[in-house]
Every structure is written in structure tokens, then in C-alpha cells.
Amino acid sequence: MVRLSKPTLIIPPSTQTFIMTDSLAIARDSILAPAGLAESDLDRLLGSLTSASIDAADIYFQYSRLQSWVLEDGILKDGSFSIEQGAGLRAVSGEKTGFAYSDELQFPALAQAAEAARAIARSGQDARVQVGKAPIEHRLYEPLNPIESLADQDKVALLQRVDAEARRQDPRVREVVASLVAVQDTVMVLADDGTLAADVRPLVRLSVSVIAEDKGRREQGASGGGARADLGYFLLEDRALSFAREAVRLALTNLEAVDAPAGSMTVVLGAGWPGVLLHEAVGHGLEGDFNRKGSSVFAGRIGERVAAKGVTVVDDGTLPGRRGSLNMDDEGTPTQNTTLIEDGILRGYMQDKLNARLTGCASTGNGRRESYAHLPMPRMTNTYMLAGNRDPEEIIASVDKGLYAVNFGGGQVDITSGKFVFSASEAYVIEKGKLGRPVKGATLIGNGPDVLTRVSMIGNDLKLDEGVGTCGKEGQSVPVGVGQPTLKIDSLTVGGTSK
Amino acid sequence: MPTATIEDTGERLARLQETIDDLLKEAKRQGASAAEASVGSSSGLDVTVRLGEVETVEHTRDNGLGVTVYFGHRKGTASTSDLSPAAVRDAVQAACAIAQHTQEDRCAHLAAPELLATEIPDLDLCHPWAIEVEEAIALAVACEDAARGYDPRIVNSEGASLSTGFGIHVAGNSNGFMGGYPTTRHSLNCAVIGQEGEVMQRDYWWTTARAASDLEPGRAVGERAAERTVSRLGARRLSTCEAPVLFRAEVAAGLLRSLVSAINGTSIYRRSSFLLDQVGEPIFPDFVRIYEEPHLLRGLASAPYDGDGVVTRPKDLVTAGVLQTYLLDTYSGCRLGLQTTGNAGGVRNLRIQMGAKDRQAMLRELGTGLFVTELMGHGVNAVTGDYSRGAAGFWVENGEIQYPVEEITIAGNLKEMFAGLQAVGNDCDFPGSTRTGSWLIDRMTIAGE
Ligand SMILES: [Zn+2]
Numbered sequence: 001m002v003r004l005s006k007p008t009l010i011i012p013p014s015t016q017t018f019i020m021t022d023s024l025a026i027a028r029d030s031i032l033a034p035a036g037l038a039e040s041d042l043d044r045l046l047g048s049l050t051s052a053s054i055d056a057a058d059i060y061f062q063y064s065r066l067q068s069w070v071l072e073d074g075i076l077k078d079g080s081f082s083i084e085q086g087a088g089l090r091a092v093s094g095e096k097t098g099f100a101y102s103d104e105l106q107f108p109a110l111a112q113a114a115e116a117a118r119a120i121a122r123s124g125q126d127a128r129v130q131v132g133k134a135p136i137e138h139r140l141y142e143p144l145n146p147i148e149s150l151a152d153q154d155k156v157a158l159l160q161r162v163d164a165e166a167r168r169q170d171p172r173v174r175e176v177v178a179s180l181v182a183v184q185d186t187v188m189v190l191a192d193d194g195t196l197a198a199d200v201r202p203l204v205r206l207s208v209s210v211i212a213e214d215k216g217r218r219e220q221g222a223s224g225g226g227a228r229a230d231l232g233y234f235l236l237e238d239r240a241l242s243f244a245r246e247a248v249r250l251a252l253t254n255l256e257a258v259d260a261p262a263g264s265m266t267v268v269l270g271a272g273w274p275g276v277l278l279h280e281a282v283g284h285g286l287e288g289d290f291n292r293k294g295s296s297v298f299a300g301r302i303g304e305r306v307a308a309k310g311v312t313v314v315d316d317g318t319l320p321g322r323r324g325s326l327n328m329d330d331e332g333t334p335t336q337n338t339t340l341i342e343d344g345i346l347r348g349y350m351q352d353k354l355n356a357r358l359t360g361c362a363s364t365g366n367g368r369r370e371s372y373a374h375l376p377m378p379r380m381t382n383t384y385m386l387a388g389n390r391d392p393e394e395i396i397a398s399v400d401k402g403l404y405a406v407n408f409g410g411g412q413v414d415i416t417s418g419k420f421v422f423s424a425s426e427a428y429v430i431e432k433g434k435l436g437r438p439v440k441g442a443t444l445i446g447n448g449p450d451v452l453t454r455v456s457m458i459g460n461d462l463k464l465d466e467g468v469g470t471c472g473k474e475g476q477s478v479p480v481g482v483g484q485p486t487l488k489i490d491s492l493t494v495g496g497t498s499k
Numbered sequence: 500m501p502t503a504t505i506e507d508t509g510e511r512l513a514r515l516q517e518t519i520d521d522l523l524k525e526a527k528r529q530g531a532s533a534a535e536a537s538v539g540s541s542s543g544l545d546v547t548v549r550l551g552e553v554e555t556v557e558h559t560r561d562n563g564l565g566v567t568v569y570f571g572h573r574k575g576t577a578s579t580s581d582l583s584p585a586a587v588r589d590a591v592q593a594a595c596a597i598a599q600h601t602q603e604d605r606c607a608h609l610a611a612p613e614l615l616a617t618e619i620p621d622l623d624l625c626h627p628w629a630i631e632v633e634e635a636i637a638l639a640v641a642c643e644d645a646a647r648g649y650d651p652r653i654v655n656s657e658g659a660s661l662s663t664g665f666g667i668h669v670a671g672n673s674n675g676f677m678g679g680y681p682t683t684r685h686s687l688n689c690a691v692i693g694q695e696g697e698v699m700q701r702d703y704w705w706t707t708a709r710a711a712s713d714l715e716p717g718r719a720v721g722e723r724a725a726e727r728t729v730s731r732l733g734a735r736r737l738s739t740c741e742a743p744v745l746f747r748a749e750v751a752a753g754l755l756r757s758l759v760s761a762i763n764g765t766s767i768y769r770r771s772s773f774l775l776d777q778v779g780e781p782i783f784p785d786f787v788r789i790y791e792e793p794h795l796l797r798g799l800a801s802a803p804y805d806g807d808g809v810v811t812r813p814k815d816l817v818t819a820g821v822l823q824t825y826l827l828d829t830y831s832g833c834r835l836g837l838q839t840t841g842n843a844g845g846v847r848n849l850r851i852q853m854g855a856k857d858r859q860a861m862l863r864e865l866g867t868g869l870f871v872t873e874l875m876g877h878g879v880n881a882v883t884g885d886y887s888r889g890a891a892g893f894w895v896e897n898g899e900i901q902y903p904v905e906e907i908t909i910a911g912n913l914k915e916m917f918a919g920l921q922a923v924g925n926d927c928d929f930p931g932s933t934r935t936g937s938w939l940i941d942r943m944t945i946a947g948e
Contacts, residue, residue, distance in 0.1 A: 421889035495908025
């Protein structure tokens with residue numbers, strides 16, 4: 001599942017080199033030192049979590065700070081700051097996982113959690129564990145604190161400029177809500193396989209939503225973006241104000257929208273955020289846990305054709321500065337660029353350590369968790385389709401009658417039956433190769449294993465989304481990215497009201 | 500873990516109240532003119548089994564505090580998972596720092612003292628379950644076994660899980676409010692996979708309650724999950740058409756939730772609702788009564804006071820088809836020039852008056868049309884009421900189920916769907932705080948092949 005909308009080109013912030021041990025030093029300073037935890041305490045904890053019948057054990061420390069601001073009616077009316085910290089301790093024996101967490105980081109609380117977690121295995125001698133070195137290779141973002149990257153009064157001023165920019169676009173703009181969120185998430189992972197790694201993850205996001213009203217009709221438009229960067233990201237290239245203009249454009253477009261068509265038809269999906277198609281149609285179905293359990297419609301289909309020739313889909317956690325990117329996953333494995341579908345053939349699944357071990361392969365760096373209070377599982381990072389060679393205008397011109405959908409609100413999938421939906425929030429009819437009137441939002445529904453076999457044209461305009469996606473799975477939310485070039489799908493069901 | 504927490508509930512409650520006192524005092528010390536705070540502490544056990552074996556055993560333990568400070572009509576909020584005295588000080592300081600930058604908002608204030616709850620009735624919400632891990636595992640396994648043994652077409656499982664949780668939540672403000680009480684919640688759920696030919700289907704069932712003795716037996720939960728899964732096998736698509744639609748009770752509850760979000764005060768003052776200016780107007784046919792019962796004993800959404808400390812009251816939202824009220828908290832009430840309705844944090848134990856017809860009678864009333872049992876996606880436009888969702892269910896002819904259907908959408912507009920409600924069944928058969936039977940809507944567009 002992915003929520004929220006909006007595409008257009010994102011330019012990743014330039015990454016600067018820094019010494020990677022910075023992250024580990026920051027993690028030690030902000031997590032271990034205040035709790036009075038020494039390196040020897042970590043060895044003891046990991047040792048008490050591990051015994052002869054335990055196959056794997058890890059400890060995940062987290063210290064997360066979040067600040068948010070909300071502007072409404074031209075008034076900066078709400079602001080909040082929160083700190084979350086804790087440690088999750090996991091012991092794995094075969095397919096069994098014992099898990100306990102604590103928001104107290106003092107040794108006795110952690111020792112008690114370790115005991116609870118390891119009860120999953122038959123009792124045995126404590127194993128001796130020596131925590132090792134970090135294998136981190138990526139420098140996809142700086143270990144900065146975005147909350148401190150801009151003075152508070154400048155954050156307020158930025159939201160006020162966003163509000164003013166939205167209102168000056170059109171007198172029909174009635175309500176504007178703008179919000180700014182900055183997060184610094186410091187995580188540290190120790191595992192009995194020798195992993196000792198830390199990652200300091202900045203994340204920023206700006207959202208704008210407007211209501212436009214005309215002759216008694218009201219419509220909403222929403223836009224926004226984000227990155228793993230500091231708040232200066234929104235000041236670059238007029239970015240924050242462009243989100244305001246885009247939200248207004250969408251609301252005004254929707255004021256003109258007529259009923260959407262109903263039935264199966266040719267659908268052209270725009271570049272960027274419409275890649276939510278890939279996230280729902282194939283992404284979740286290719287997560288390692290569902291495939292190990294045989295509950296995914298894609299289980300056991302490696303090597304088979306699941307998409308048209310020319311369709312290549314990857315999950316890439318290594319894109320600099322992107323919302324879905326991570327230097328390492330939440331098990332300390334460096335992220336990578338994993339080919340899921342290559343030229344239409346299913347090539348691989350996304351794995352965490354547990355599912356990789358149980359299915360005899362290697363983790364792909366997709367072991368993610370919402371927080372220390374949640375267990376890791378295979379999750380997507382940035383999932384996108386590589387570009388083809390068609391001009392987007394040529395693609396639209398090739399359609400006699402169909403729908404051109406460029407903005408989406410989110411989607412959902414049933415990985416067992418393969419049925420997925422995603423809901424268009426900006427779409428136009430195509431008639432005789434030309435774009436017609438905008439139509440109201442409509443849900444599109446399809447079947448994961450065959451929708452990509454109906455891709456008949458792939459654009460040369462690959463775009464990634466603006467950095468607003470959040471994926472939910474089994475109650476855990478994590479930031480993700482999606483992307484794709486303009487795509488023509490020969491037949492997809494559109495859930496409008498007009499025949 | 501719940502077992503360890505039962506005896507000292509009173510002591511924990513007192514300790515959390517002290518933390519609230521400390522937060523309010525600290526806010527005053529740091530110059531705030533008013534403040535409100537809440538703290539919570541919870542613990543629990545979740546076990547998941549799959550194919551008869553343990554998959555996960557999770558011990559949960561969460562703490563949190565939140566404080567909002569007011570400097571006149573400017574406010575700031577902070578929260579943390581740490582309840583230590585140092586964290587209390589830091590949280591108040593962080594909230595005060597935020598309030599330096601927020602702007603005057605005449606509606607940013609506490610609820611008036613006369614609206615605040617002074618007595619906290621016992622709503623019978625706390626029934627700790629002293630269950631051992633091994634016992635929890637056995638119950639989950641029995642539940643999953645019942646599902647797996649139900650039909651040979653059940654070929655795989657996503658497992659069964661049992662969870663039990665105990666929590667204490669305390670809130671207070673500088674207008675003199677202080678309230679707190681312990682609650683428990685237990686649940687058992689099961690999801691299995693059926694196969695026919697190459698096609699797999701998955702479905703689930705669950706039970707949840709304040710007291711373990713109110714849970715549905717595990718065997719029944721498992722069998723229900725399996726029955727629902729098997730009934731989906733052999734699903735076809737439909738041709739695009741218009742037809743009447745019967746929403747199974749648990750999906751009809753989603754329509755009630757859409758109503759609730761449309762009459763939420765925030766949606767109203769932001770003008771982002773399709774039900775603006777509708778209080779006193781008919782929005783449903785005249786047989787419809789929708790109401791909330793916040794003080795139900797053992798109710799899953801019961802609460803003696805709302806998120807602002809204001810007393811909650813039973814009330815009608817819709818009487819004889821006419822919208823009676825918006826759902827307001829202190830802030831949105833002020834924005835609309837109205838008094839709070841005690842709905843900070845939402846609606847509690849929402850109900851619709853059920854009709855006389857059971858499932859079979861409702862299907863006969865549907866005649867020929869779609870019986871929707873599952874909805875997918877987020878295709879509800881709160882501003883316009885436009886409704887377009889992925890759906891699965893059964894095609895019905897002359898009151899008889901013909902075959903399962905999937906990969907279709909249903910579309911319409913909520914305003915018209917509400918006005919077009921033909922009947923509400925008495926077939927409420929799902930757990931949770933919202934109670935409704937199935938809803939028959941006169942006409943919707945179904946998109947398929
Ligand atoms: Zn997702």
C-alpha cells in the first residue's frame with residue numbers, strides 16, 4: 001500500500017563525502033552514552049540473546065527526533081516536537097522469532113528484554129559473541145540533523161511563503177494547509193554475525209493541500225515532496241513554491257472534471273508517481289516473506305515471463321538522497337539495486353536476513369522496520385521501471401480512445417489473488433490520439449501477474465516521484481519511492497461512473 | 500507482560516497522575532499560561548503461529564507522554580517515549596520553544612472548565628488476561644487447525660495470532676481536569692489460503708474484546724476464515740453495468756466511517772467535506788437513525804471523556820434521516836462558533852438502527868445485483884463524496900448467490916448513495932466498535948470487463 005500523491009522530476013541533492021564512522025560515533029554519543037552502555041555491555045547483551053539453538057540474534061537501537069509545523073488559514077497554528085528511543089532485541093531459531101523491546105536503554109531493562117526474546121529457543125548456554133565491524137559502503141546522504149538545518153522562524157516563514165504563493169495563484173483558492181516535517185533517525189544494529197553498523201538518516205517533507213471553490217463546487221488539490229536531506233532542499237530551485245502552484249493547478253483542474261469512464265480500456269500512465277502501479281502490482285508480491293510462505297501469486301515463478309518484453313523493474317535503495325534510500329537496511333545490510341523483472345522475465349525477490357537464510361540466498365538489503373518496537377521484514381525501497389525509447393507524445397497519439405492518468409492517491413494489493421488497485425486523482429480522456437477533458441478521480445483495478453504483460457509502449461521519460469510515498473505492511477509504515485516512464489497498458493479496468 | 504501488571508494498577512495509575520502533575524507544574528514554571536498533558540503505559544503479548552508452528556513471540560511494552568503548552572493563544576506540543584523526570588522537563592521545554600514560533604489563534608485554548616469530566620465512571624474496560632506464552636500458542640494453533648481442517652481446498656496459511664494488551668492512560672489539564680483508567684484488549688485472528696486450479700484466494704476472520712471470555716471461540720474464528728476463503732474460489736469478472744449493491748455488514752461499516760469523517764469538525768471548518776451546511780437537512784431516507792454510545796460497558800471504543808477532557812455523551816448523529824450534529828472538539832467547535840460535542844478523538848461505539856431483515860431476506864431484497872464483501876483502495880473523495888473502490892463479492896440473481904466475482908470496481912457518490920439507502924439488515928456479524936447490518940444501495944456503476 002502506498003499513500004499520497006504527486007510526480008515530477010526530483011533532483012537528488014548532491015551528496016558530499018564524509019567519513020562513515022561518523023554515523024557510528026553519532027549513534028554511540030546519542031544512544032549508548034546517555035544510557036551508560038559500554039561496548040562490553042553490548043557483548044553481554046548479544047551473548048545472552050544467543051545460545052546454541054539460536055540461529056541469529058540482533059539488537060536494534062534507535063533514537064529518533066521529529067519536528068513538524070502546520071500552517072492553516074494563513075496562521076502557523078501548530079508545531080510539535082517528539083523524541084522516540086528504544087531498543088528491539090530479536091532471537092531467531094529456524095522459522096521462530098522471539099522479540100522484545102524496551103524504551104528504557106539501561107542495561108537491566110535490556111537484559112530483561114533479551115531474556116524474554118530468547119525464550120523462543122530451548123534453553124542453553126549463553127554463546128560468546130564478539131561484535132564486529134561495519135560493512136557499510138554507501139554515502140547516500142549526510143548524517144545531518146535536518147531539524148537544526150534551518151532556524152525555526154525561517155521554517156515558519158517558508159510555510160507562509162507557500163501559503164501566499166498558493167493564494168495568489170487564483171481567487172478561487174479558499175483553504176490552504178501547508179506542513180513541514182523534519183526527522184533525524186539514528187539507528188545502530190548489532191548482530192551475532194558480526195554486524196556492528198549505524199546509520200544517521202535525515203528525512204524532510206513538505207506538503208500543501210488546497211481547496212478551490214467555484215459556483216458552489218469545491219475540489220481539493222494536494223502536492224508536496226521530500227528527501228533525505230536538510231530543509232535547504234525546499235529552498236533550492238523554487239521547490240516549495242512549486243508545490244504550492246502544483247496543488248492549486250490540481251484543484252483548479254478538478255473543478256473542470258467530468259465523470260470518469262467505466263470499464264476496460266487502454267490506459268496511459270504518466271511518468272513518476274504513477275509508478276505506484278509497480279509497487280502494488282508486482283512490488284509487494286515479490287517480497288521474500290510472501291514467497292517463502294507461498295502466499296504470493298508470484299511464488300515459484302522465477303525465470304517465468306510476467307511482463308512484456310522491454311519491461312525491466314528494479315528496487316534500488318542506493319539512489320542518493322531519495323526518500324526510499326538507505327545506506328544500510330535495518331539489519332545492517334548495505335542496500336543494493338535489485339533487478340526484480342528483466343526484459344519481462346521474473347528475476348528475483350527482495351530479501352531480509354531471515355527469509356534469505358530460510359530460502360538459501362543472500363539478503364538484498366531490504367530488511368526494514370518501522371521502529372525498534374517492530375520486527376524487520378522484506379520491504380521495498382525505491383521501486384521503478386527503466387526507461388524505454390518511445391516519445392510520451394507518440395504514446396498518447398497512438399491511443400484512439402482511452403484514459404491518461406498522471407496523478408494518483410495511493411493503492412492496495414491482495415498479494416495472494418494478485419488483484420491490486422490504485423486511485424487516479426488527475427486524469428484525462430484520450431480521444432483519437434488527443435487529450436480531452438479532465439475526469440474525476442477513479443480507481444483502477446488489475447491483476448498483478450498479467451497487467452505488465454499488457455504494456456505495449458514504454459516512454460523514454462523515466463521519472464521518480466517527489467518523495468512523498470509511505471508504504472504500509474502488517475501495520476508498519478516505512479518511507480518508499482516509486483518511479484516509471486510513461487507507459488501504455490492495452491487494457492485496464494477504470495472505475496468511473498460514465499459508460 | 501499483563502500478568503505482572505494486574506496487582507499494581509492502582510499504584511501505576513497514581514504514578515502516572517504524578518507525572519501529569521509534574522508536567523503541568525513544569526509548564527507553569529516555564530511560563531505557560533495553560534497546559535494539557537497525557538501519559539500512557541502499556542504492555543502485552545503477541546504470538547503468531549503458522550502451519551502449526553510458532554512463528555513469532557513478541558513482548559510489547561510502550562510508554563509515552565505528550566504535553567501541549569499555551570502562551571495565551573499560541574501553543575506548542577511535544578512528546579516522548581521517555582517518562583523520566585528529566586524527559587518531563589525536556590518535553591515541556593521543547594513545547595515552549597515551539598510556542599515561541601506559532602501564531603495567535605483565538606481558538607487555541609483548553610476546554611471550558613464546566614465541560615470537563617469530574618467523575619470517571621467505571622465502564623468495565625479492564626480485564627487482564629493472565630495467559631502464559633505456551634497457552635497463547637496452543638489457542639492460536641487450535642484456531643489455525645480449525646481453519647486448515649475445514650476444507651481440502653485450504654492449502655496454505657498465513658497463520659493465526661493471539662494478542663493481549665493492558666494499558667493505563669492518564670490525562671489532565673490546568674483547568675483542573677485529571678482522569679485516568681486502565682483498559683485491556685485481546686484478539687485472535689486467522690488468515691488462510693485456498694486454491695482451486697492455479698488460482699489462490701486468501702481471507703481471514705478475527706475476534707476482539709475487552710475480556711478474554713467475550714472472545715469468539717478459536718475454532719469458530721478458524722472455520723469462519725476458511726469458509727470465507729473457500730467461498731471466493733472460482734471468482735469471475737463482471738461486464739460493466741449498473742446494478743443495485745448490497746454491502747456486507749463489515750464493509751457497510753466503512754460507509755458509516757465515511758459519514759463520520761465528513762461530519763468531523765475539522766473537515767467542516769476546512770470546507771473539505773461533501774456534507775457542509777447539512778445539519779438539519781435530510782441526508783438519508785427517513786427510516787435511518789445513526790447514533791453513538793460512548794458509555795457502553797466493555798465497549799471497544801468506550802470512553803468517559805474525550806481527548807480534551809470533555810465529558811462524552813450518547814447522542815444521535817442522524818435521526819429520521821436528518822443530520823443532527825457535526826462531531827466537534829474544542830478547537831473545531833470554536834472555529835465554527837459552536838460548542839464541542841465531546842468528540843475530540845472521534846466517535847465512540849457508532850451504531851445504526853438495524854432493520855428486521857436477515858441476510859437471506861436482504862439478498863432477496865437485492866434481487867439481481869452485486870453483494871459486495873470486500874473493498875480495496877482509498878478511492879473516496881471526502882470533498883466531493885465521489886466514491887470509486889476496487890471490489891470483490893458475489894453476483895446475485897433473484898435473491899440467490901450465483902458465483903463469486905473479483906477485479907471489479909463500484910462507483911457512485913456518497914451523497915447519492917446515502918440518499919439511495921433502501922434497507923439496513925439485522926445481520927451484524929463482525930467484531931469491533933461499529934455495529935451495522937448490511938446496506939442495500941439502490942444503484943451504482945460496476946466496472947469490469
Ligand atoms: Zn506498499
